[in-house]
Structures are given as C-alpha cells and as structure tokens.
Amino acid sequence: MSPVLRKLRGVGFAVVMLIVLIVLNVALNPARFQPSSWGTLLGLAAPLIGAAVASAPVILAGRGGIDISVGPLMGFVNALVIQLLFLNLGISSPLVIVPAALLVGAAVGAANGVLATIVRIQPIVATLGTYLILTGITLTILPAPIGPAPDWLKAMAGPLSIMPLALIGLCWLLIRRTPYHDLLMAVGSDDRAAYTAGVPVTKVRLIAYVLTGIFAAAAGLMLTSLIGSADPNIGPTYTLIAIAAVALGGVSLAGGRGGLGGAAIGAIDIFLLQSLLTTFNVSTYVLQIAYGLILVVAVVLTAVQERLSKRKG
Amino acid sequence: MAEGKALRVRDLVIAPGIDPITQTIAPGEIVGLAGLDGHGQERFLRALAGLERPVLGEIAVDGKAGSITSFRKAVAGGIAYLPRDRRSTGIFPAQSVLDNFAISTVSNDRRFGLLSFAARRRRYEAYRQKLSIVAPRPEAAITTLSGGNQQKVLLARALALEPNFLLLNDPTRGVDVATRHVLYDVFRSLAAEGMALVILSSEIEEILLLCHRVLVFREQRVSAEFSGAEMTTDAVIAAMFGRAA
C-alpha cells in the first residue's frame, strides 16, 4: 500500500464523509458553494479548524491527555486582544498583537502542561480547572460583548484566513520533520515502553501542551477576525465540538494515532454538516439532533471499520 | 471433589490444516505443556479454558453436555484458569487483597442480600493458611505484596471456585524460589485430593519435577508425549526442537 493510501485509511471515514458532504453541499446549495464564496466559507470554518487542530497534540500524547480549556483560551485571547490591547492600550499593530496572543497561548499551555505532567493532575481535571479560571477571567474583563476589532484583523476574516491555517499547517509539517514528532507518537502509543527506551516522557508531553496552547491562541485570533469584536460567551462553545472533530478525524483519544491533518478534516466535516443541515432549512432543533446523531454514527462507523480492517489483518 | 470426572479433548484443531489433538485429562493427574514460545501450547491451554476458539473439535467435561466454547462455560464445567500476565490480566491493583481474592466468587459471601465481610474473611483465611500467603494486612492494596504472594492470592481466587480442573499458565513466572516450592507442594496436594492440573511452563525442570506426563508442542501440534522414565530433559528438548532424541 502506498504511504498516501495508508494515511487515508487512518483518516478513512472522515475523508469519505468530506467528499460526500462537499458533493451534497454543492448540489443542494450551489449559490453558497460557488467558487467565489469559498474564501468566506473558509473564514467561517477557520476557528473550528483551528480549535480542532489545537486540541490534537495533547490527545496524541496519550494517557488521557486532553485539553478542554482550548475553547475558553480562544475566548480569553479574543477578550484580551480587543478589550485590553486594542481598546484600553490602543495597540493595533499586528506585530504586537499576534506575538502577544501566541505568547499568552504558550503560557496557558505551559501552565496546563505543568499541571498535567509535573504536578500530575489528571489532564481532564487540570484543564477543567483552567477552563473555569479562563472563563471566569474572561467574563471579568469583558462582562458583555464589545467591538470593534482592528481593521487588519477584520480583513483576515474572508479568504485571507487561509494564511493562519497555512501557517499552522506549515508549523506542523516542520514539526513532523523533527525527532519530536516521533517521540510524541511513541509516548502516545506506549509511554512505559518509551520511558524505558529513554524518551523524556514528561518533557515531550509538556511540549504538546504548549503547542496546543499556541495553536489555540491562533484559533482565538481567527475567531476574533471572524466575529470582528470580542464576545466572552463564544469561545467555550468550541471546546467539546473541537474534541468531537478530532475524534471524527481518526485521532485516537487513547493517544499515539492520527495527526493534525485528520483533526482538520474532522473539523471541516462538522462545518460542512452544519451548513448542509442549514440548507435544508430545518429548525435548529432538528439540526441539533442530526448533529449529535451523525457524530455518534460517524465514530461508531469509524470503530466498526477499524475492527473490520483489523480482522482482515 | 467429584470422583472420576475427566476433561475430554476430541479432535481439537488449534490452527488450520494441522493434525487434531485428542487427549483425556483424568482426575488427580498433573499434565505439563512444553514447547518453544508460540508453538501452540498456550493456544491449547486457552482453548481448554474457553478463551480461544479452536478451528475444529470439542472440549467437554464428563457429565456436562455441550462443548466448552466460552470462559463462563468452562468455569461452569469446573475449570479454573490462572492467567500468565499477573499485572495486565490478573490483579486489580487499586483493590485490597481480600477484594482480589473474593472477586470471582463474590456472590458466595452474600448474607440476606448483602456481602458479609466476616464470611469473606473466613474464606480467605482458609486459603491463606493452605497457600501460606504472607499479607500482614489483607485490607491493604494487593500491590503492597510481593510478586509471589500476589500470585498466591490469584491462585486462591481460582481455587475459591472449587474447580475439578486447574489450568495454570506459567504459574511460577517472576516468582521467587522459596515461593515456587510452596506452590509445587500445593499443586501436588491438590492433585492428591483428586484435582486435575494442566501446567504450561517455560521451564522444563519445573515440568519434570511436577508432572506425571508432558505434552510437547511443535508447530501447533502435539509432537511428542512422555511419561514416567521416558520424561527426561533431553527427550523434551529434542521434541521441542523437532529432533529425534
């Protein structure tokens, strides 16, 4: 089997779903899906893609690794950039805002990492703590939605949102070429064996949390440019959906299997699903049922398919 | 102990295209399984326990209708199994020694619907003496015990099922020498009381010391069977490697 095919088999179901969803969307709603509006669509999907990609590294690191503070961190970055930097301090230069946001993300990620790997609190509990702290602080500095965003940031909302996504993709491609990626996957699939083989397990996991934090901050910036303002309530809603997207994209929640590409495809699937269901003009209630149902069916089918392919050997 | 019941294996094929195995394991007998790793002895043992589905053939206990096709059926037929990997499929690390001992037979301690800790303690005490388990505080986690004593607790768990047949998958792996000899004595006295034992061991010495006969596995079939004076280290090793002795 060629490497490409083997890769596809891992993501398998998500890719099939992607193709089906694109075809359906284009057929049923040609106006919304004409080539000229692809940029807008990408902008709409960007924060979810970012959130899913951000959630992936810690999950890959295994042993219950998960970061449920990704959503709140996006909201925190959103509030910080608009309320504190732009409105209070009058800073609008991307040269300040972008590094500051990423730095905040790295710091929060490092904090999560220290809690989960050095203090050794269960990752879901540790990041639940940061979840509550971040949403609390966000609501304190920003009790209600406020605007606007700097012009350059708003301009990033449309086709230009390919830029941050491409940058994240490039980052990941570079990481894949370093030994770190192999270590991450080794730790994720069997941390005891990795430890015995001399892999610095704690350090590898800690770095995964920092990566997640940085990517989450980038997703927060994408969210900011999409909504063109600051809203304390939107960020946290991305948390669980992002994790669902990661699972859909063939990343094992047990760690060590999958990649950021799969997570991104999973996120695009979910986005296309949302827009397809909206096309049918059904009530939001039906939308939610279908949404949950397809999520469950998708993970079930992925599991069944994995089981079958394992049986075939 | 039920008298005269035997475990009968008829035309058992454990891998496709391989000669069938027919064996009768009689009460009071200790049968050894030897072979190089992966040559079928473990599959055979796990099939006896209903943990692995054979390609063909049947395994039955006298007086019980139907072939053993699942672990539950095996246990119902009076078979107990001691797994090989103590840590991954044996102990419950977060649980106490008592819990680990009683879990398979947990319903036996029920008095008026609730578990009686006194009854559990009494049952445990009987096996603690029989197997000379060294556990100062049976309420403490099982992980506080030495490997040998953990193994004895697992053996006590299996014996609590009051089996007629005891299947042991490399029972002395990672167990210190002193404990080994305690286990050997226990195995012999169990057999003397009429229990049939099947012991898979990676150590030939152990098999020669304990067993009445040995089945040597090579390429998923029983390539040789020795008993009595024929059962020597050289003969077993030769059969394991597929050479004439």
Added chain:
Amino acid sequence: MTSNWFQSTDARIAGAFLMALLLQIVGTLLIPGYSAPFAIRALLVIASLLAVASIGQTLVVILGGIDLSIPFVIGFANVVAAQLYGQGWNFALVCVLVGVLAIAIGALNGLISRGLNIHPLIVTLGIGMVVQGAVLLWTEGFPSGSAPEAVSSFVSIGGSVGPLPVPLLVPCLILLTALIVLVLARTPYGRRLYAVGSNPEAAPLALIDPLRMWIVTYAASAFFAAVAGVLLLGFTGSAYGDVGQPYLFQTIAAVVVGGAALVGGRGSYLGTIAGVLVLTEINTLLIGLGFRPSTVQAALGLVILLLVSLYGRERHVRTTI
C-alpha cells in the same frame, strides 16, 4: 500507620468534610447571617440537588468512564415531566416514563462506549445533543407546564419535616447516600464496579462482564440525572431545557474534589458528598462576599487545581513500569 492514614481515601474524605466545615466557619465570621437557619437550609437544598446529579458521575468515574450526557438528561427529564404533567398526565406515570426513557438513554451510552470501545466523552456528548435536540423539537423551544405541589414542597427551601426545619429532600438524600455507600461496599455489583475500573482487562477472567457493567452503570447514571431533573423542576417551578448545564462540570468537580481519580477503580459517594459540600460552600461564600459569578467561577477553578494537586496526583510513568 499514621502517616499512611493521611494518604488514605478516608483521610481525603475527612479532609474534604473538614474543609467544608472550615468554610462554613469562615463564612459565619465574615458575613452576617451566613449561619442563619434560612441560609443553611438553602445551602443544604442546593447541595442536595448537586449531590443527586453527581451520583451517576461518581459511579461512572469509578467504572473508569465519564458521563457528559448528565446535563442533557437533567434538562430532558425537567422539560418532559413538566410538559406531560401540564397536559394532564398522572404524575406518577410521568415519572415512570421519564425514568424508563432515561435508563434507555444511559444504557445506549454504555453499550456504544464499551461495546465498540469508543471514548465515552464523545459518545455521551453526541447522545446528549440528540436528546436535547429531540426535547427542543418536541416543545418547539418553549416548554410549558409546572411541577405538582408535592415535588415543589419536597425540595422547597422553606419546607420542613415534622420537627426538622429542612424539606424532605435532605433526609431522603441522607438515606440515599447510606444506600449507595452500602451498594458500593456490600454488594457484588459494587465490588465488580471497582474491579472493572481498576483493571478492565482482568475483569472477564474474574467472571465479570464489563459490557453489562457499563450498560447498567450508565443507565443508573442517566436515571439519577433524570431524578435531579424532576427535583429541579420542583425547585425552580417551571421547565427549562438548559437547567442542567451548570451540572456538567460541577458533577465532575465534586467527584474529583471528593478524591476519586478519573482513571477508574477509586472513589466513593461519601467523598462526592464532601466534594459537593465544599463546592457549594465556596460558591455561597464568595457570592456572599460580593464577588461576581465570573470571579467565583475562576476561584472554583483554582480551588479544584489546589485540592487535586494536594491529594489527587497520578503516579509517575517510571513507577508504572
């Protein structure tokens, strides 16, 4: 022996209860009327509601899983009970129906998670969303109806039982707690629950059917979530589909503060009760001190991290080899 005791589960639970008591004393010193009968009643009722919602999470966490569908099932029971009762159904019948449906939802959670080996986080989230969507669809987003008088007085802060100045809910919860503690310690189900959580691979060889355990336990979790939903209907007076949302993380936090590791095999309902009291105390105290809800939330996060880093730490990889 003493140094051992301080690291034991009992010590954690005792510590959490002590902490709740300490917070009560601090509150009494700082805030006038903090220990007034009405304030204590309110605290007990709010804590009892959270305690009921946390029963399922406790069981599921001991099993080695997690249940994110609890808030959705709470909302489901809340709305369906109100709606059917409003349409003139017999309330006992309504409760039976809601209970049975909840059990079916929970059983499905357990069946899919364990049967196909999919992380329960995803399964319970997906099933929860379907349940919530179905309820919204049925009520078209505007649930109506109310609770019967009996349920309202059962949970009413002003209620009393004979000479006791608390609503019936509180003594009932104490009874229920005793029952759950008994079931966990003294029934085959309880011992098997801990065993599956402790080592799922070893469970089948100890004659435990893990799939059955998962189905039963998730069904129980959903059932108690439904009970909490009906009780909340009595507490707030009218149906609200999102009434369960605060309970998503609160139930997990209560279980964790009570000393259960989320890896399974450890935990106790008494610990969860202690965790519930600590969380409710902190909440009441900080709000009483005039902090905004957002600040209170941040403080809760800090407290969880602090407590868990004191006693909920995992083992280092090197000690697991």
